[in-house]
Amino acid sequence: MRLAVFLPELLRSLFKKPNTVDYPFKKLDVPKDFRGTPFLHPEICIACRACERDCPAEAIEITSVVEAEKKFKMIIHNDRCIHCAQCVDSCPTNPVKAMEIDHLFETADFDRHNLKMEWEFVRALPKKEPKPAAAPPKPEPPKTEPAQ
């Protein structure tokens, strides 16, 4: 009887709990390296535009609002974001990254414009580096250090 090979599998599956979870009521934990939604710590950002340059989806937009006051505006288009966390890797601020990614994944909305996130901030001074005279500041080389 060839069918006998399948019997242990059949019996095991009969008495097992379902593998799925009751999603909206019960949620699974995401892994620690999960890439959710990117966000900015505006008080640390030095507006070097490394994240804007390296973003593969062109989802980050940094514009200068008031040039004399070194005031910048950053927009993250979460509708375009592919959640690769390259912006976190590219961010040169040390030791705390100005750009970070959280564990949020339930970001659906009826209108894609609602997914836009905006920050207006005064540029922080880069540590150990003299303040560049001209604005916008020159872009810095991308950093390829691990995110965590």
Add this chain to the structure above:
Amino acid sequence: MKFTIPIGPQHPALKEPISLRMTVEGEVIRDADIRLGYNHRGLEKLAEERTWIQNIYLMERICGICSHSHTTCYVQGVEKLMEIEPPKRGLYIRTLVAELERIHSHLLWLGVAGHEAGFDSFFMYTWRDREVVMDILEMISGNRVHYAMNTIGGVRRDLDDLQVKKILDGLEVLKKRTEYYFKIGANEPTFVARLAGVGYLSKERAMDLCAVGPTARASGVTRDVRKDDPYAAYDETPFDVCTADTCDVLGRTVVRIKELFESYKISEFLLKSLPAGGIAVKAPKRAKPNEVLSRYEAPRGENTHYIKSNGTDKPERLKVRAPTLANYPATVEMLRNGFIADIPLIFAAIDPCICCAERAVELVNARTGEEKALRFSELRKLADERFKNPSLKRNAVWPF
């Protein structure tokens, strides 16, 4: 009397568009013609407009199943162009993810083979157990499909002791399950009878037609980039190249199951001898003018990327040759003198990834057979004309 019947372009064997035109004499296929171009996305042209870093994510999106293969192949080439050497630990983690990806791809293929052969419980079992390796990959990288593990000069996520222990536990489970599949395959005479002798490809023809990956290895050709031209950490890893000499779909199934065992062995070795140190080095922004051909053994076969740099932060040319494209000539050979009922099985046996292989489009005039490349504006004009003179009745209503 000969007939030509179309298989596809919708859903020929897998859920991807490709057109197979079969010239049949009764039930027997006399000739096969493969038509591509339904899934062209212009990725190579797009890659010329993006920086080295941005291209990693673009390459990842060539294919969903071998996403790590394409990025590793690309990143290896760029590292050679930039003359940087990733640290040992980074290479080990890169190889580990590559092997886990091979496990997930082979388990997926085994399920597809079972499904095409009408053995659906096998399909359910393998796909259920594939979740184990998918969970491992999610734990390492944070993502299930596009792992985004590679960066120029190393990898992006490190492993800690707890993760290593969890991966080893998961591999233990998978090993037991794969042994069970091996037993099922050997014990189930209908499954073996369905696969044996189907899609014959002799060793000489496999060599002539440049078949790659498990398709070539099932015909007795010991061809494996991991052994022939070791990259990443494969030169330090002990493993065997699995071959079969039955030259049919059964051989391709056996090769893949054997490769699963090899992958478990490689992964365990890598995890147990994981060196300490950093996982990535800093990469420069630009690459000197040069060219490189990068080779990689993807789960489906040899994947090559040709990269040419011109001193800027963008590649001048990026050419991708996916393993499926290399296996198409061999597929035509396999289909010839087979039966119509075997088409999905033979075609699925090369583990085709249509969107991997769609790299260029050439337009052929159906009436004259003339081939030419068109500019986008000309294409637009043609589309407008077609839209203005529709051959079908628009706004037609149901007559009742």
